Amino acid sequence: MPELPEVETVRRGLAPWIVGKKIKKIELVHKGGNRSSTYAPLSSVEGAKVENLVRRGKFLWFELNRDLALVAHLGMSGQFIIQRRSADVEKHLRVRIDCGDRKREIRFIDQRTFGWVAIDKLVREDDELIPQSFARIAPDIFDKKFDRTAVISKFQKKNSAIKRVLLDQSVMSGVGNIYADEALWRAAIHPERISKKLSEQEISTLLDAVSFVMSEALKQGGTSFDDLYINVNGESGYFDVELEAYGQEDEPCSRCGTQIRRITFGNRSSHFCPTCQPKRSAKRKDEAKKVRVKRG
Numbered sequence: 258m259p260e261l262p263e264v265e266t267v268r269r270g271l272a273p274w275i276v277g278k279k280i281k282k283i284e285l286v287h288k289g290g291n292r293s294s295t296y297a298p299l300s301s302v303e304g305a306k307v308e309n310l311v312r313r314g315k316f317l318w319f320e321l322n323r324d325l326a327l328v329a330h331l332g333m334s335g336q337f338i339i340q341r342r343s344a345d346v347e348k349h350l351r352v353r354i355d356c357g358d359r360k361r362e363i364r365f366i367d368q369r370t371f372g373w374v375a376i377d378k379l380v381r382e383d384d385e386l387i388p389q390s391f392a393r394i395a396p397d398i399f400d401k402k403f404d405r406t407a408v409i410s411k412f413q414k415k416n417s418a419i420k421r422v423l424l425d426q427s428v429m430s431g432v433g434n435i436y437a438d439e440a441l442w443r444a445a446i447h448p449e450r451i452s453k454k455l456s457e458q459e460i461s462t463l464l465d466a467v468s469f470v471m472s473e474a475l476k477q478g479g480t481s482f483d484d485l486y487i488n489v490n491g492e493s494g495y496f497d498v499e500l501e502a503y504g505q506e507d508e509p510c511s512r513c514g515t516q517i518r519r520i521t522f523g524n525r526s527s528h529f530c531p532t533c534q535p536k537r538s539a540k541r542k543d544e545a546k547k548v549r550v551k552r553g
């Protein structure tokens with residue numbers, strides 16, 4: 258499933274094809290390609306100029322010179338590709354966008370139909386107008402609006418597993434299963450530890466790890482673990498080979514050699530190293546030892 262680095266790769270690939278261009282025509286080829294709660298039909302943005310292509314978390318916003326926003330989410334398997342107009346229509350083609358290029362058009366293709374392209378109304382956030390979909394999620398770690406101190410304090414209030422909080426798009430957006438497992442491995446934190454019991458230092462280390470793994474993945478064009486994620490030219494990302502935890506069940510941990518384990522909770526798989534990522538924090542282990550020593 259595409260996460261921040263994959264969506265950002267798509268954004269960077271699409272931008273030169275669409276920013277500064279007019280949407281001549283936008284065609285919904287299959288109704289599954291449009292979110293049912295779209296504010297208006299896709300065709301209502303025909304004739305609008307795309308002024309910028311912005312990402313928040315896993316959402317894309319085609320900023321227009323009108324009071325409407327064109328937004329998109331790749332879901333599990335959505336793909337934007339630049340295709341020759343004359344190319345055969347793909348089986349899962351959902352939306353096509355004509356930006357006036359003589360030879361090429363933008364196609365949105367989606368095998369599993371959780372992705373969509375839609376029209377949002379604009380709503381106010383601070384002193385800016387943003388699409389309604391953006392307003393529902395928190396800024397991601399690369400956003401200028403990301404407030405690290407506030408995010409740490411949100412983590413410190415959550416009484417649930419740290420992995421679950423990492424995936425909560427209202428705390429911080431953009432992180433999905435792959436980069437959550439990778440960041441937890443890097444920060445040596447067990448996925449099931451309770452968020453509010455982590456120290457400020459541990460959460461800070463975890464945020465650094467999130468930022469690091471996503472930046473590294475972005476350099477490689479993202480992760481194409483399930484082969485469905487591709488960039489706008491139809492190419493895969495290459496971060497898969499650098500994964501340390503996600504999908505590495507039974508492989509030796511590169512730090513300590515222990516086999517990576519996979520557990521399931523909350524309908525999701527989590528991959529971690531049982532040695533590097535103990536379920537109890539080192540500090541609490543020390544305290545437990547002290548108690549035992551005193552009693553002994």
Ligand SMILES: [Zn+2]
Pocket residue numbers: 510511512513514515530531532533534
């Ligand atoms: Zn290890």
